Amino acid sequence: MKLNEFVVADAIVPDLQATSKEDAIRAMVTSLKKSGAIPVADEEGIISAILKREELGSTGIGNGVAVPHTKHPSVDRLVATVALSKSGVDFASLDGEDVFILFLLISPPDRPGDHLRGLENISRHLRDQTFCSFLRQSNTQKDIIDLLDEADGDMAS
Amino acid sequence: MSDAVTGNVTVPGTNGLHMVPCSLLAQRASKFACQITIKKGDTRADARNIFELLGLGAGEGTVLACEATGEDAGPAMADLVDLFESGFEGHADRTSS
Numbered sequence: 001m002k003l004n005e006f007v008v009a010d011a012i013v014p015d016l017q018a019t020s021k022e023d024a025i026r027a028m029v030t031s032l033k034k035s036g037a038i039p040v041a042d043e044e045g046i047i048s049a050i051l052k053r054e055e056l057g058s059t060g061i062g063n064g065v066a067v068p069h070t071k072h073p074s075v076d077r078l079v080a081t082v083a084l085s086k087s088g089v090d091f092a093s094l095d096g097e098d099v100f101i102l103f104l105l106i107s108p109p110d111r112p113g114d115h116l117r118g119l120e121n122i123s124r125h126l127r128d129q130t131f132c133s134f135l136r137q138s139n140t141q142k143d144i145i146d147l148l149d150e151a152d153g154d155m156a157s
Numbered sequence: 158m159s160d161a162v163t164g165n166v167t168v169p170g171t172n173g174l175h176m177v178p179c180s181l182l183a184q185r186a187s188k189f190a191c192q193i194t195i196k197k198g199d200t201r202a203d204a205r206n207i208f209e210l211l212g213l214g215a216g217e218g219t220v221l222a223c224e225a226t227g228e229d230a231g232p233a234m235a236d237l238v239d240l241f242e243s244g245f246e247g248h249a250d251r252t253s254s
Contacts, residue, residue: 063208
């Protein structure tokens with residue numbers, strides 16, 4: 001499973017303005033809605049589900065990275081978006097540091113394998129400091145898509 | 158001193174080793190001084206590192222080989238096995254993530 005197979009290009013947020021966890025999640029889900037990847041009517045339900053998941057423990061997993069996610073019946077395949085923050089988001093991360101790179105995932109409830117493969121793929125890239133560094137320097141949707149393409153190619157080789 | 162302790166664990170829960178169990182595992186592993194490595198085939202993960210644990214992509218029923226090395230390797234391995242056998246205290250089945 002490649003990043004660009006489930007990251008919705010039009011929903012990428014290259015310059016996230018939000019500084020709180022809820023505002024960041026809201027902005028990313030809204031961007032997915034605007035891109036047509038999720039139904040308009042399910043926007044609030046998805047935001048609530050992701051925030052509820054965060055109550056179990058922050059998905060800010062260190063290295064300036066957060067991977068908020070949920071399972072939701074409004075999607076029939078794994079969809080995701082990426083957001084980059086220049087100033088940092090207070091995500092109550094496990095290491096106490098602000099978050100600058102966010103991957104938000106929504107997966108169908110009946111396909112736990114896809115969800116796991118999505119997390120696996122993202123985690124493998126995000127533990128690479130060079131990838132994170134290039135990602136944080138990206139300024140446009142195209143920059144980010146090109147970088148994800150490149151990462152997909154590296155993983156395939 | 159090489160007090161290596163090894164063991165196999167099976168991934169519980171329909172969701173596999175997703176973020177909640179990985180977080181719990183990393184937290185638990187961090188309480189011990191020993192080095193704990195978890196392997197799925199040729200892929201290795203430091204049990205303290207959530208990124209590496211998620212990178213295993215271990216689904217339900219996957220058998221993982223664990224190795225703990227260091228002075229408290231024995232208690233660490235016992236704790237690790239308990240955690241897997243408890244189904245991560247039910248978190249893996251209860252949550253939607």
